[in-house]
Amino acid sequence: MENINFKVYTSISTLPENWNEVAASNHFLQTPYLQVLENSAPTNMECFYIGIFENDKLVGTLLSQYLDLNKLESFGERDSCLKTHIRNFIFKNFASHVLFIGNNMISGQNAYALSKEIEHKCLSKLLIDCSNALIIYFKNKGIKIHIVSFKDFYKQNATLFKKNYFNNLYEFNAQPNMIFNLNENWSSKEDYVAAFTKKYRDQYKRAHKKYNGIIEKELSLDDVIFHENRINELYHYVAKNAPFNTFFLAENHFSTFKKQCGSRFRIFGHFLNDKLVGFHTLLLNEDVLETYFLGYDDEIQKNNMLYLNMLYHMTEFGIENHFKKIIFGRTAIEIKSSIGAEPVYMSGFILHTNSFVNKFIGKIFQSLEPNLEWNQRHPFK
Known part of the structure; x- marks a missing residue:
């Protein structure tokens, strides 16, 4: 781990020349797509592009997104019930500044791409360190991050992260992909x-x-x-x-x-x-x-x-x-x-930066997550 470090970039123009080569396994971590985010991201979103280095050699690429939910005109207008109104009030007042490690705009494991294998112990610590660096970045701008979400990991990866530096984070499973x-x-x-x-x-x-x-x-x-x-x-x-x-x-x-x-x-x-x-x-x-x-x-x-x-x-x-x-x-x-x-089913991990609130993040999340009842269809012979 002592040879692994990272650097946060805020502009595509400053990325290392071999970025796309390292991100070859995922088009949505390569610069054509990242340029889409830079040129036409949602108005309440700010994107960060993180290079993972072994010594001075780029070995991984990572995407992070900050969302200011206070800028939203609507959280969604389909459901109108007490639970929805409570959820919207809580998000507006206690969870409006959200930092995603990963891509909140598409489903699937698209947070990072690696050109060489990095042990999950090292990788989980790296993701935590990246989030902490961005929390400090926003603190220096006078913005308090409320929630950090590490988004969309397949079960095998989630299990290994949970055994390491994600062990104190709340693991959640939203609707299946x-x-x-x-x-x-x-x-x-x-x-x-x-x-x-x-x-x-x-x-x-x-x-x-x-x-x-x-x-x-x-x-x-x-x-x-x-x-x-x-x-x-x-x-x-x-x-x-x-x-x-x-x-x-x-x-x-x-x-x-x-x-x-x-x-x-x-x-x-x-x-x-x-x-x-x-x-x-x-x-x-x-x-x-x-x-x-x-x-x-x-x-x-x-x-x-x-x-x-x-x-x-x-x-x-x-x-x-x-x-x-x-x-x-x-x-x-x-x-x-x-x-x-x-x-x-994919896993995400979440924490609230208020340590007291974070103690109850599991119960809060479960109470706000809508109940979903559905019947799986089996259309083939």
Whole structure:
């Protein structure tokens, strides 16, 4: 550990030249994507790029994000109940300054990438040290960090972190990440549909019948710029109707993403009578396809089963382009299971910087986390 150190960067232009080489295993720690964050992060977010060094050699890259929840216009407007109002009050007054070690904008283990193996004992201490350095950074700016969250680790890594420097942190499991491990024998959507039981094959046919009249088109950068106001309108409808939000995307986010990442970021528009009524986006990360933000017109969604058709289109894209798995994220988990995705539980770790409050962080977190009841679907023969 004495040879391992880190440096915090606040601008992409100052990163070491071999940053992308070290971050080769994850596109979302490479500079094209980080440039998207720098140019079009949510207005309440500040990003930090952390280099991990062995002596003077860069061996790892790490992303951290600070969120000021006081700047949010809304935490989400779908649920209106006493528990939600209490949660929102607590977040505004006692947990509004949140530091994430990791990426709060996408699901999955995307906090760091390493070019050489670092023992979990060393790595867990490094993550703690990074968070402490950023807490001091904000303290010097007159900002008190309330909560630190170490985000999204698969079980094996979480267990090893817990055995080391994360042993005093509260481990939590939010809604499962819905992941579809694609059958390697599928090469077309016909193979996919043939694998369904009759019930889910009928669902597929019914959804496609409802979709009749809507045209899907992949959008170029010029298309995204032309439709960006409408894209934002559709995105905001879905985002505001989510049960809880910690950020809203910047208005230029989708065009910036397309400009910076090109074919690694795909955006598809759904048109009815030449009007954009929905869109979905995909991130191409080596052999993994990751779903990103989407939006839709609510009336079209209800009448034409637009969301379900989007899920089918994402799956068919993954099959036809030979991805090994699709990460669908944590929302709408029951309907995602109906198209083939399965739940994968991931762990996060959290602490409150007030030592007294931190003693009760587990009970507080459990009381604020919404109860989720759902039935996993099993659509295949």
